[in-house]
Amino acid sequence: MSDINSRGYTNPDKLVSTDWVAANLNEAGIRIIESNEDPLLYPSGHIPGAVEVDWVKDLNDPLRRDYLDKSGFEALASRIGITSETTVVFYGDKSNWWATYALWVFELFGHSNAKVMDGGRLKWAEEGRELTREKPSISPTSYSAPERDDSQIRAFRDGVLAHIQDHGQLVDVRSPGEYTGEKLHMEGYPQEGAVRGGHIPGADNVPWSRAANEDGTFKTAAELRAIYLDEIGLNPEQPTVAYCRIGERSSHTWFVLRNLLGFSDVRNYDGSWTEWGNSVGLPIEK
Amino acid sequence: MPGYPPKLQDYLDDFGFISTRDERIDFLIAISDDFEPVPASVATKPYEEAQRVIGCESEAFVWAIDRPDGTLDFHFDVLNPQGLSAMAMCAILDQSCSGAPLEQVAAINGEVVFTFFGKDISMGKGRGLTEIINAVVYAANQRLARL
Numbered sequence: 001m002s003d004i005n006s007r008g009y010t011n012p013d014k015l016v017s018t019d020w021v022a023a024n025l026n027e028a029g030i031r032i033i034e035s036n037e038d039p040l041l042y043p044s045g046h047i048p049g050a051v052e053v054d055w056v057k058d059l060n061d062p063l064r065r066d067y068l069d070k071s072g073f074e075a076l077a078s079r080i081g082i083t084s085e086t087t088v089v090f091y092g093d094k095s096n097w098w099a100t101y102a103l104w105v106f107e108l109f110g111h112s113n114a115k116v117m118d119g120g121r122l123k124w125a126e127e128g129r130e131l132t133r134e135k136p137s138i139s140p141t142s143y144s145a146p147e148r149d150d151s152q153i154r155a156f157r158d159g160v161l162a163h164i165q166d167h168g169q170l171v172d173v174r175s176p177g178e179y180t181g182e183k184l185h186m187e188g189y190p191q192e193g194a195v196r197g198g199h200i201p202g203a204d205n206v207p208w209s210r211a212a213n214e215d216g217t218f219k220t221a222a223e224l225r226a227i228y229l230d231e232i233g234l235n236p237e238q239p240t241v242a243y244c245r246i247g248e249r250s251s252h253t254w255f256v257l258r259n260l261l262g263f264s265d266v267r268n269y270d271g272s273w274t275e276w277g278n279s280v281g282l283p284i285e286k
Numbered sequence: 287m288p289g290y291p292p293k294l295q296d297y298l299d300d301f302g303f304i305s306t307r308d309e310r311i312d313f314l315i316a317i318s319d320d321f322e323p324v325p326a327s328v329a330t331k332p333y334e335e336a337q338r339v340i341g342c343e344s345e346a347f348v349w350a351i352d353r354p355d356g357t358l359d360f361h362f363d364v365l366n367p368q369g370l371s372a373m374a375m376c377a378i379l380d381q382s383c384s385g386a387p388l389e390q391v392a393a394i395n396g397e398v399v400f401t402f403f404g405k406d407i408s409m410g411k412g413r414g415l416t417e418i419i420n421a422v423v424y425a426a427n428q429r430l431a432r433l
Contacts, residue, residue: 037408040370044315056406057307093368122368245409
């Protein structure tokens, strides 16, 4: 894959290469963070010095369907040894889908000094780079976080309803089968987490993985523009909402639209289909 | 009730004693270390799509080979090198279902996934792992139907 700076991204600083990570492993002020779907991966071997942020136990409120609050984020930041000045670099499995999810949550707390390691865990491993089972010894830090700000990059149900009534831009990043609702009726899939199958009216379907190459790296800006601008006609200057099933896959697309293509107002609807498809009175399309 | 294959029941009992997430993870990683992909005598890449576990994002494949005693030998592969959970699931099924009475294999409920992996795994992962079990159960039922 080409050098990140040559790919034409709006904000190439949000991505770092595996070479960059390898060269900065021991730099003060940088924290490498692994976030995966599969909880076995980090303990089985991770980048030396990397800490784990788990999407279930670290990022979600255990009792409400919501993310952790200010005090929870401060406790997490302390545990992983970061301050508000620390550059955090996320990487993980599934072409960094969970890494972008964690990054998105960190940005809800204003920790915008956050980057993603291009290609994620798979690229690091396939390059034969070191993985260790040794957990780093972290000195707890003091982190004073602002209240979580859901107003800029997060979308809620009522906002999405108003958005579609205004014919706003909406990207459904699930698989085509989920988008059409066909999957709810497949044998062996008695529940898909929602009562109804289909999509939010007006949404275009671009599965999140189309933004990634086979090796998990992000496609070039020209390739991404061909998908999101030319193919489905998104306008980077118009408000855009991305959603999937619970907001994890759509955080990958959110990252692409906002940071790589420079969309000015893009939000991740984390309620996504598990909320929309189960809600009374909301319209759907098949 | 035919019960479960004894080795599978042993695993379920062992996991029932686990009290912490870290213990569970360490146990599963140890099991995944025992995963052995399908031998070349049974299948070589590229595999037949008929052997693919639909719904498993770790790209698991399952083979069921007749044994002279009427039971089945199960073999697995997981193409995603990061599919450790899938490898652990396949290792458990390989060790516990190969040569086990078909009625016991056919009786396995996919819900055992949550005994092994806990209830906080993602919906996608839970579904993929359950589908590996379903593939094994399906093969056992198919074999029973031929008896």
